[in-house]
Structures are given as structure tokens and as C-alpha cells.
Amino acid sequence: MTTTSLAKEKLHVINTHVHNIDGIAKVTGRATYSFDVKLPGMLYGKILRSPHPHAKIINIDASKALALHGVKAVVTGKDTLGVKQGIWRRYSELCDEQILPVEKVRYIGEPVAAVAAITEEIAEAALDLIEVEYEVLEGVYEPYEAMKKEAPEIHEGVERNINVTRHIEWGDVETGFEQADYIREDHFFCGGQAHMCMETRSAVASYTPEGKLTIYHSNQSAYYMQALMAGVLGMKEGNVRVIAQYVGGGFGGKFELDGAIFTSCILSMKLHRPVKVIYTREEDFIATKRRTPMHYWVRTGIKKDGTFCAREARVVSNGGAYTGMGATALYLTGFFHSFPYRWENYRYDGYRVYTNTLPSTSMRGFGAPQAMFCSEQQLEWIAADLGLDPIEMRRKNGHYAGYEVPGQAFIASCGLDEAFTVMKEWIAKKGKLPANRGIGFSAAGFMSGGIFNWFDTPYSFSSAVVTINQDATVELHIGATEIGQGSNTTMAIIAAETLGVKVEDIKVHSGDTDHCPADLGAWGSRQTLMTGNATKRACEDAKAQLLEFAYAKMGLNIVYDLDIKDRWVHIVARPERGMPFDELVTIALRGKDGQRIIGRGFYTPHRKGMISPAYSYMLQGVEVDIDPETGKIELLDSLTAHDCGQPINHLGLIGQLEGAFSMAAGYGYLEYMPYEDGKLMNPNLVDYKMIRATEMPETPIHDIDTYEPEGPYGAKEAGEGLTNPTAAAIGNAIFHALGVQMKECPIRPHMIVDALKEKAEKEKAGK
Amino acid sequence: MAFKCPACKKQWDVSLQVARHIFGTGDKKHREWIESQGVSYADLLVQQATNPGNASYQTVADLVEKAQDKL
């Protein structure tokens, strides 16, 4: 479905050039993050971490630490309720993590005790004085090893360390393969990736004698933190206030409980004083969570003419020590592995296995970047094997608006076909390339928020409250969390458009559970669509209340439509006839005995399948140069063809797409997390390589115009989905440049050198 | 004919499908049913995860078929 010209003409604010409403605060140093919060009487907390990947805690003696001048308290698991928590609250067996474990530790870096002292230095010195007696247990670090009979048991009663299994299937896969002319099988491995938020995990907790807890915390969902903390502390949610006003990045790593929030709260409750815990960069690397490493096996059957017949995929993922959001990643990787194609027959089996390594979880793309690395490279090789045009082969099997993924999802808007055309032109324009240079592309799709409610919230997925002040300024209260992606600005734009005012009239209140309605938060690309819909409905509610007074005042025949645009209340057919918005507000206030106009809106998806209410589509092209001697990869150019429905926040969209490219490219060839015996070998920014300015190519964006009926003003996901295609696009570029197939990401230089060597040997043997 | 899941009574046309459902759900109820048939859920799952083919699913599908009379 494309935008009707009527819908387009109506937009006054949406997709115009608007500065981020938090911009001034951020470019002047005024924005205050949890990292910066300082409260009167505040103490500083530090966490003692396990040096062992797997060990029983026999005894902890903190007496020497407590004797150190300036130390106020030491807490261990025994000072907690010992609640095993997790974000999959509907399934108790998946709530498996005590942030301060009582009996045993399961990965290097896991918190064992926490100290509060009058300075950070004293707290740190006290850590060395805590004596912990461990009984070291055998550890296991790789999922295939952890599934063996003789492997140590990481969680009591979990046989073979198998944590979660997932199965997705439609069609008749066996018959599908029988119909195929060509079947290809490949094994892949996709590594982990650190979220590497610029603001490390930070929390300041303040518990006061009336039994109320206030927490400043860097997170992606203030509501989740409130609910989870209430759960582990045995408190009422209403007595826990979480404030996440400015958040220094999230990327999928900040919507589960972390050691900073947990220990700061436990210490503050013990001492009735504010306690601040911030992670060092090293702690952020070794003791948060990471993108889920996955072993992928993919079998694909295809006809000679390029028709897709069947696909089967099997995934074994390294879950690390706890479940977290990893269970969701295991599900979504299996679903998005089918994207963006019409597989009549599809089967996915996923297995998540516990190991004694850093827990793995969601990260931007939520399992889909792994899925696409495998899927899109294999398709490229199949096209080469069969002599088919890789674009036309994909196009022929691509999703379209009106398609239903059997039993799973309905595609209401889809700009994929145009994206293929755009990509084809870009590649053609490049012409013949010099040696060792290649162009690759990859297709992908993504969700606009999840439909699942494993968290078991009793609230609407998103809610918004809009209040009109007497001077016609507007207070918008939303539970969405602004983590830099620009959601406050996006919601302000939607509110201004709907109410007919200007963006500067809207004050957005978000990230504070005391004052904002519950919202699941910033993950799974959900806020633009879900909070956007809630915001739109709240504004429509307020507007309808106001317009009642306008009708009465203007004495119009009821067939006339009234609307508000640019602060002007008017008859749609005769826009010059009307009154200023603030006058109408004054009239309405008088008519309502002074009650403020308050609009309420909410959104929970219904009848939208299993996964998401809407899907975005994207193609990523990259041009790379490889030095065959060293295997070094250089990104020279790129093209993004992107369908996010109606863009809402023009500047924000560009930023999100460019940012997704850099993170995804890093996953493709730089960001590597090597473990040895459960220990991360590069937990710092010198050795953990990521895209820097000099590695970043130009990133032109071609926006494809579609209209998503379920989204606010036709909008859907942008910014997360583009993390999905890039690693595969780099792999495909290497394939076209050098003729080697890279089955592991990140694709590191030595892998290219080895592959070239192997290729040369094969060719030699062939002669 | 339709095949019912012995653990939760959901039904499918093909027994293999029921087996996939049992593995895909993998909760305590379903695990226990497999164990009650004298085979190890974990063994079957590991076999399925680490070897090509669908031998484990077939094993369970056979058990599902045998169990239908008692449902």
C-alpha cells in the first residue's frame, strides 16, 4: 500500500526538519545522566566479582573490609531475598538469575559482594579486603561441550544445560525439498558483540525511612526496572520510582536488571542513604550481557529458475550463564531467518545452551543479524552456483504487501521490490571494479515491536496522557524511554501533528515511573509504532474534547468538519474561518468548570499474528576493498534502501540508519569477543575494535515511500532493522571480490588469508 | 487422522508435527511425558541439535502414535 496523496497533504509537522527536543541539553553539557547524578550524603558502591567461571561460594568474610575507615556496609547474596529473577516472568524456570548469587557463581565477573563507602577509592580498596572462599567447579564454555553427558551442571536440574528450545514451522518441508532442483547446506558461526554503550551501567539508589525507593538508572525501560526491582526487593511497584531521563545508549543491553541497579538498591536499603554504583568500562564488558553467539546450520532447496522451495535451519546458541532476553533472541532469529522471502515450507529449530560465560541476550537486531549473515550469504552462493541474478532471484521470492507469512504474520506494507530496483541501479552504476574490490548487498526485514507478553504485564503495551495547559502549551506524559534514538522528539512530532500545534508547544515527560504511564520501553523497535499510536490516540482524545467547544462556539451545521493545524482551529472546507488554538482552550476551560483537558491513549496489538504488528524492509549495499596479503577489509562506499513506512522524524531517521550501519559493519568485520576458559580476552576499548570515524564510508540513504496502516501516520520500524543485513553484505562483497565464502563473523583478516590459501591450494590440486 | 499431543492434547494431522511441538514447547509437562516413555528428553534433544536429519523427532513421533489409543 502506498501513501494516498490525501494522507500526504495533511501532514504539517511529520517528516519536516526538526531539531531533537533534547538537543540543546546535549550540545551544551546540561544533560545529566545517571552517571552524573550526585545526591546529598551519597555513598559510593563497588562490586566484588567472581574470578572463577564456575564455583560454589562457601564463605564470605567481610570483617576486614568493614573495619576500613570510610566503609559503611558490605552486602552479599545473603543480605537479599535471593529471588531468582528474569524478564520472562511468565515462565518461572526461565527466571534464573540472582544478581548477587547466594550459592554459586556461573561466570567470570559475576557479582559476589558489594561495598558502600564514603569515596569510590575506599570502596575499591575495601574489595581487596573481602575474603571469599570458593569451591571451584569445572566450567564449560561452548554449547556443544555443555550438552555432553559428562559436562558440569550449571543450573540445578537443567539436564544437559539446555535452557530453551524453540520451534517454528510452516508448510511441508520434506515435500518442499523433494521439489527442489538444487539443495545447499552450510554451517555458520556468528560471534557475540558487546553493546558498548558510551554510558556504562550506572545507578544511584536512594531508600528513605518511609519505605520509598528512588532510583536513577541508565536503562531502556523504566517500567521494567520498576517491576523487576519491586519483585526482587519484595516491595510494591508503586513504592519504587525509577528515573531514566538521559540514557547514554542502550542497544538492547539495558532492559534487564544489572549489578549497578541491584547493588545500589540493596546497599541503600541497608544504610538509608543514597548509593551510587557505576561500572568501569572493563566491568561493562565482562559483567553485563552480549549479543548471542549462534551456530547456524542452514539447508535450502531451490528450483533451477530460482523459485524458493524449502528451508530448514537449526541453531545452537551460546546462552552464557543466564536466560535474560536470550530466549526471545532465539525465537526471533528463527523467524527473521525466513525474511524477507516467501518460503512456502520453512522449519526452524533453536536450542539455547547454558555455559559458564557472560550471559547472552538481545542486541540491536535481536537475533536477526545472525540470521541474515547466514541466510543472505547462502542465497548469494546459491545464485552463483546456479548462475542466477542474485537480485532477481531474491525479488522473485520477496515479500509484498498483502502477503501472509503462513500462520505467523501479515505484511500490510512492503517496499522491498523498489529497494531491489534501487540496489540494482547502484550496483550497475559502479561498473567494473578493480582487483580485490567487491560489492555485496543483503536484504532483511524487521519488526515494529513485539506482540508477545512474556513479561506478563497487566498494562497496555504503551500508554500516553496529554494535558493541555491554559496557555495552549501541552504536557505529554509517556512511558517510552528516550535512549538517544530520539523517541521524545518523535512523540512530540506526532503530538504536534495530531493536536495541530507546533513541536515547541509540546513538553515531553518520559522515563520517570512516578509521573509517566507504564510502557514496555525502548526495545524491539516498538516505540514509534506502539507509543506513537498511544500518543496519537491521547492527542485525538484531547482534540475531540476541545473541538466540541469549537462546534458549540461557532454554531456550525454538523456536516462541517473542524480541524486544528498550526495553532489555528478552523473549518476544513473554509480554512480561513476559525479561531486561535489558545482561545479555544480558554473557552473549553470555562465550559468545563476549570478542569484541564486531559487526553488518554493506549496501544496493545491485537490480531496481528505471532510476532509484530508491522514489518520494515531494507537492503544494504557495501563496496569493500580487501588487501589479499593481510586480509584487511576497507569499506569504501555503501547504499541503504529502506522502507520504514512514513518517516516521522527526518533527521532522527538519517541518524538511526547511519548509526545502525556502523554498529552492523562492526559486527561484520571488527567486533570480536574471544573467550579463553571463560575469560573475555579483550575487555577494553584498545583491544575491542569497532568502527571509528576513519573506517566509516559514505552512507547515502534511499527512503522508499510506503504507508503502514497499523502505524501512526503510516510509520513503522527504523534504526534497528538495518543492523540485520550489513554483515552479510560485507561477506557477499568479499565473495565477489575474491571468490571465498566467509562462514564466520566477525570476518577477521586471518580468515580471509586462510580462505585464499585454501582456495589457491584447491585450484592447484584441480589443475 | 489427527494426532493429539499426549501432554497438552493439542492436535495435528501428522505425528511428526506433534513431536516438533513437544520439543519446541519443551516445558516441564512435555519433558515429563517423554521421560515417562522411557527415553531421555535431553539425549533426544542433543541428538537433534548436533546431528543432521530428524531421528529424534521420528522417535518421539513413533511414541506419540503409540500413545494415541490411551488418550
Add this chain to the structure above:
Amino acid sequence: MEKKIITLRVNKQDYELYINPKTLLVEAIRDYIGLTGTKRGCETVSCGACSVLVGDLAVKACSVLAMQCDGMEITTSEGLEDNGKLAPIQKAFLDEGAYQCGFCTSGMLMTTSGLLKENANPTKQEVKEAIEGNICRCTGYNSIVRAVERVAKGMYKEESL
């Protein structure tokens, strides 16, 4: 170690500090003076979040001791604006959306300010090289490069007079 009295001139204001000689400049700015616009993102002088100007030179404030800057002129992101009037580089960051979460932004602003003081008309490659030591996890850098180019082109010249 014996504490020392030093004077830092930060954003045109003298601050007399009584500090441990091993105190880093970033700690002096954030913890002693209380200007939290300057951030910290690592312990290894590799992220650039704490970049400030010492004189006209962009410096990572975790790489020098406060002592070494005794008596020197230091500018942080809070010092770029003039009583509510934004500097050209700040306006350019707004216009290009050259920030998202904002945590690297202060450092980026100071590093690019240092570049522009040294070289008023840098090439794209020179801008990229100048900010190579600053990590931004959100934007992918290109909007930051565009923002610097806007200033170099003189797009805010008249406004800033």
C-alpha cells in the same frame, strides 16, 4: 602523597583546588569543580568522551594530571556557549543531528572545536582523522563530519559575529 593547591582556569573562571597530585584533569573538572558535561567512557584513553580544550588544543582529560594544567586555560562543552548564545559548532550539531544519546557529544564538540582552531578549513579526511580517537556508538560519525563541514563552510559566521 601530599595534597597540592592548583589553579585551573575553566571556562574563563578560576578555580583554586586542593587536590592529590595524581588527580586526573577529568576528575578535577567533574568531581571537584562539578562540571559534568565532560564524560568518562573508559580507563584506557581510548574513547574521547572526556575531551576538553587545554589552551587551543583538544586533549583527553583522562590522559593528563590536573597538576599539569595548573594555571592553564581549559574549555569544556559548558564553556562553548556565551550566556545562552550557542557556538557555531553547537548549532551545526543541532542542524545535522550529530548526536543521539549525547554521551560522547561533549567530547566530540571539544575535539572538533580544537580541530577548527588549528585548521579552519579541514578536508573530510582530516575531520575523520581528528575524531578517530573519539568513539560514538550511536551516529556512525558521518553527521558529525557534516556538522564540522558546515562550520568550516562559514554557515554560521554572520550569526556568530
